[in-house]
Amino acid sequence: MATNFTYLASSERYSHMATMYNRCGKSGVLLPKVSLGFWHNFGDDAPFERSRAITRYAFDHGVTHFDFANNYGVPAGSAETNFGRLMDEDFRPYRDELFISSKAGYGMWDGPYGEWGSRKYLMASLDQSLRRMRLDYVDLFYSHRYDPNTPIEETLHALVDIVQAGKALYVGISNWPLEPLKAATRYLRERDVPLLIYQGRLNMLNREPIEEGILDFCREEGIGFIAYSPLAQGLLTDRYLNGVPSDSRMAQEHFLKSDRRTPELLHYLHELEAQGKASGRSIAQEALNWVLAQNGVTSVIVGASSVEQLKNNLETIL
Ligand SMILES: NC(=O)c1ccc[n+]([C@@H]2O[C@H](COP(=O)([O-])OP(=O)(O)OC[C@H]3O[C@@H](n4cnc5c(N)ncnc54)[C@H](OP(=O)(O)O)[C@@H]3O)[C@@H](O)[C@H]2O)c1
Numbered sequence: 453m454a455t456n457f458t459y460l461a462s463s464e465r466y467s468h469m470a471t472m473y474n475r476c477g478k479s480g481v482l483l484p485k486v487s488l489g490f491w492h493n494f495g496d497d498a499p500f501e502r503s504r505a506i507t508r509y510a511f512d513h514g515v516t517h518f519d520f521a522n523n524y525g526v527p528a529g530s531a532e533t534n535f536g537r538l539m540d541e542d543f544r545p546y547r548d549e550l551f552i553s554s555k556a557g558y559g560m561w562d563g564p565y566g567e568w569g570s571r572k573y574l575m576a577s578l579d580q581s582l583r584r585m586r587l588d589y590v591d592l593f594y595s596h597r598y599d600p601n602t603p604i605e606e607t608l609h610a611l612v613d614i615v616q617a618g619k620a621l622y623v624g625i626s627n628w629p630l631e632p633l634k635a636a637t638r639y640l641r642e643r644d645v646p647l648l649i650y651q652g653r654l655n656m657l658n659r660e661p662i663e664e665g666i667l668d669f670c671r672e673e674g675i676g677f678i679a680y681s682p683l684a685q686g687l688l689t690d691r692y693l694n695g696v697p698s699d700s701r702m703a704q705e706h707f708l709k710s711d712r713r714t715p716e717l718l719h720y721l722h723e724l725e726a727q728g729k730a731s732g733r734s735i736a737q738e739a740l741n742w743v744l745a746q747n748g749v750t751s752v753i754v755g756a757s758s759v760e761q762l763k764n765n766l767e768t769i770l
Pocket residue numbers: 488489490491492493519520596626627651652679680681682683684685686687689690691699700701702736753754755756757758760761762764765
């Protein structure tokens with residue numbers, strides 16, 4: 453483990469306390485309005501020093517919340533492993549200033565115990581995540597998706613036990629439908645481990661959490677809501693206005709397919725661009741601003757493949 457830290461965080465990082473943070477539901481936790489996600493651009497498939505620069509830039513500007521899942525990065529797990537190195541080399545002195553989340557739910561290892569919502573999987577996965585990230589605990593641990601074949605009591609009891617074992621401080625739920633979310637809220641509250649936050653995909657092109665009543669439910673119940681893919685993986689930016697750049701997510705044709713770049717989308721982007729010009733905002737800033745303006749949204753989790761992108765996104769709120 454490195455003992456001489458070369459990174460000294462900016463002394464200005466909390467100079468925007470009044471505007472940078474939102475209370476997470478009715479909890480004691482404040483989260484930055486813009487959080488950083490490690491799904492893409494932080495695995496072994498990305499240049500490590502670029503990932504380090506983005507992470508440092510985030511923390512230097514008050515972004516205290518970093519979002520992971522067991523399977524982030526290529527290969528799966530490498531985003532957490534690389535962050536473990538960053539913990540040792542850069543962030544160990546700042547551990548108590550960071551709010552780090554991870555999740556389990558999607559396929560992570562072979563065999564019957566490597567995905568979904570069993571106690572067996574969740575417990576083993578969090579232990580693996582902690583080892584990869586070189587952490588004693590995460591601040592927040594999520595069930596990453598609803599498992600229709602596992603009793604929700606089994607999944608939720610595992611979350612409660614994880615908190616009681618000190619391996620996570622809070623629990624969250626991601627991508628669950630409304631009815632099981634309501635049952636989970638009751639179950640966890642009765643066990644004094646209240647649901648801190650719901651993580652769902654919300655952006656100008658995907659409004660399901662609003663349409664399905666999830667955002668309203670969270671607000672009414674005092675549960676935070678954190679929006680993932682607030683830029684629709686980059687669609688709601690200037691990235692694809694003039695084609696598909698070879699270094700973009702769309703060029704990989706995996707999670708973001710080029711058939712999403714339709715004439716209708718380009719028309720919509722040009723309208724957003726024109727709307728933003730009036731207020732001096734980029735397309736990305738217009739899109740983030742829209743999500744943050746929805747009543748009940750605590751934070752947006754942005755991805756970034758460069759410091760410049762993150763800087764642009766943070767200017768939405770700074
Ligand atoms: N719970 C879940 O199931 C779930 C699912 C998905 C994501 N998430 C979380 O949400 C995080 C964010 O997801 P996401 O990466 O899809 O979010 P996003 O913010 O919608 O998209 C990020 C991508 O947009 C492009 N971009 C970002 N800022 C830009 C700017 N200012 N100008 C131009 N392009 C810009 C970059 O694409 P290029 O890389 O092409 O440059 C970047 O990688 C993830 O890292 C993860 O933590 C959770």
